[in-house]
Amino acid sequence: MIYQILLVDDEPIILSGIKFLIDWEKNNCNIIGTARNGQQAIEAIETLKPHIVICDINMPVMSGIDILRETSNKSSLPVFIMLTNYGEFDLAREALRYRAVDYLLKSQLEAEALEKSLTLAKQEYENRGGLEKVNIANAYIHINKSQIIAQNLTQLINTKSSLSEHYIKLLEEENTFDNYCFIHILMDFTTLPSSASLSEKEAAQLFAWQQEVVEKLAGNVFPHYAVFDLEGNKQSLLLFCFGLPDNASMLIEQFYSKLCNASGNITQVHLSLTATEQFNGPEHIASAIAQFHKLSEYYYNFQHDYTLFSQLPDLELVDLTFTEIINKLIPSLRVKNVEQCHDLIERASCIVSNLHHRRETVIKECTSLYTTVSSILVPMLPKHQTNDYFTNNTAIIHQISCLSSRNAVKAWLSQFSVQVQKQLEQLNDSKSDLAEKARNYVIKNVGKRIMLQDVADYVGLSPNYLSALFKKEYHQSFIEFINETKMEWACTLIREDKYRMYEISYMLGFDNAYYFTKVFKKYTGLTPTEYQRKVRPAAHD
Structure with missing residues (x-):
């Protein structure tokens, strides 16, 4: 195998010296790139994906330690050899804590020392690769098993159906029904100081952290388990444990105690726990689920922090109605x-x-x-x-x-x-009601001289705001509505044929008959006299 090498140092003379210090090809290595600062190094690691990085520990922009921290959570983590000067031993020790394989003093950099470090780095790379494959395989097996268990139990609990023979056989092969129980972990986010302002995204993040804590502790306490969000509400987790010792109550209590301590330090979410009795064999799964439902009802009504089914009192429940x-x-x-x-x-x-x-x-x-x-x-x-x-x-x-x-x-x-x-x-007291109030004022006072300011005072708004609000609600200006209402009433009075035109003008609050005639024609297309001639025959029929 040819190992791909990235060189990182802010001093060109050091980069040049390392390039020509050894026969890289003889050491099954190939220099694929160089970087002059930490940011360039991060970018090069992401794009070139080197197997080994020889990196200065103290550089501008980002130090070698910063690069180690930044890349420590990457799936394809390269192996680091750190370059240091005198007086940087504390940094060198910190680099080793971040899994750097070795460090070399620049002032004593010789071919033999570099080749020795490369041998260590190549060996470490192979070890990590093998370990990563094993970890991935184990994780896949565990996750796959957990998903099968979770999917089937979710269906079983929610639909109250029975497991098919195929899945019973599959789960029995994994000893899933050997000494098992349900543990329900309920989360109360309302106890958090910031619960009122907690966004949906933040609540989901808290739940994810809490689930991570539950899974880690469950792996430390119980021999076998599957964790799942039964209702998909991100407020509780159902833990199905199997392969338990004969009396697991002490284990459950120990798990709850550790869980509360860990959650107090990490999420500060208040947790409650209920647990069924232990069962053995697939024929008892319905009884275990029935106990789980009874415990859920008990928690709903009393919200006790820790309840085992053996402690459950008789409880009569009613179906309430609103x-x-x-x-x-x-x-x-x-x-x-x-x-x-x-x-x-x-x-x-x-x-x-x-x-x-x-x-x-x-x-x-x-x-x-x-x-x-x-x-x-x-x-x-x-x-x-x-x-x-x-x-x-x-x-x-x-x-x-x-x-x-x-x-x-x-x-x-x-x-x-x-x-x-x-x-x-x-x-x-909506804006719509205020506009309607202004409208009704005009209708009731059609015979008066109506001023915008008077109506605005009546409804408690400024004249400009009333005009804008009225137009938004009724799609016409307030003045247009006043005139339109007055002209409709004028038409009614003309059809009654009881009043002279100047009398109608006066009755509708106009200062003079000329202005009344002008407004009337604008809204009807006719003068008042023309309108009177048009409607008078109909009025006398």
Whole structure:
């Protein structure tokens, strides 16, 4: 094998000296490139993918230590030989901690020393390659096994179907049904100081870190396991352990203690754990799943931190309903009664607090509550107004489906109430309502001289803002609407044939008949007298 070498040093004389110090071909090596600083080195490592890098430990832009750190998480990590000067031994020791294979003093750089270091580097490269292949193979086997177990158990738990003989045989071959149990790890993100401002991306990152911690500790404590997110909600993990000793309760307790300590240091997410009894044989998998469901209901109602099935008390659960509350809420929403709506949602929260109930029923009722309110509020929104909370049904319904405890349900109901109150208040005092208020003022006062400033004062807006708002809502200027309304009323009065033109002009708030005639013709295409002649025969028929 020919080993590809990258030389990195900020001194050209050193690069030139190394190039001609030994017979590279004789040492099965080929210099594929050079770099003058750390940034160039990183780019060269990524593009040229050298097997060995001979690198100065102290350079501008990025030091040799920085390069080691930067490349330490790469899949194709090259082997490093570091070049140092006197007084840089601390840096050299740090380089060795980052798996540099050797370091050489520039002042004592000789062919024999370089060839010796190259031999070590080539040997290290071969060792790493072999170890990497073994690690990849082992990881693939473990991941593949875990995925098979997780996929089948997910289907089994969620659909309550039975495993096919094919999968039972496959899992039995891996001793999956030897002394097994379910461990459910539930995460409470609300205990975090920044939980209120936690974005979906940040929550997902926390969950990923938490899953990594769970898997690492499970590998240290349990002989065999599979970890999976059963409901896909990134709020809990189901741990299926098998090949356990006869009494694994001590192991489970030890695992939970280590998990809490590690999580406290890394994610600070509050964790709870429930665990079924141990079972042996595929014929008992349904019983294990039944215990898992009972533990989930118990956690939902009481939210205890640590519960084994053997500690579970008898628990009577009811199917709660919000039907009466929803029926009373509908008319309250239609009349925009904020206080009554708040009281009704608060009553739903009290039902959740006071009754031990099945989680699936409250998820169903909360979904019904949300969709009903959304179906009423959304059509009431003005055309220019949107509300993501009530229009983004898919996201909110998914949020409801992830509620894992009574406290979480109560917190959701509280948030829901705030959203309803906020939307109703906007509807009660919305910009659309203010424009409508101005419109009604004109209709009721059509016989008066209507000034924009007077109407703006009446609705509590500036004249300019009222004009802009009115045009946005009704697609015409406010002055145009005033004149249009007055001309419609003028036509009505002319058809009645009771008044002279100057009287109608006066009745509609015009200073003189000339201006009235001008406005009338603009809106009807006729003068008042022409319009009178046109409609008078019809009026007398």
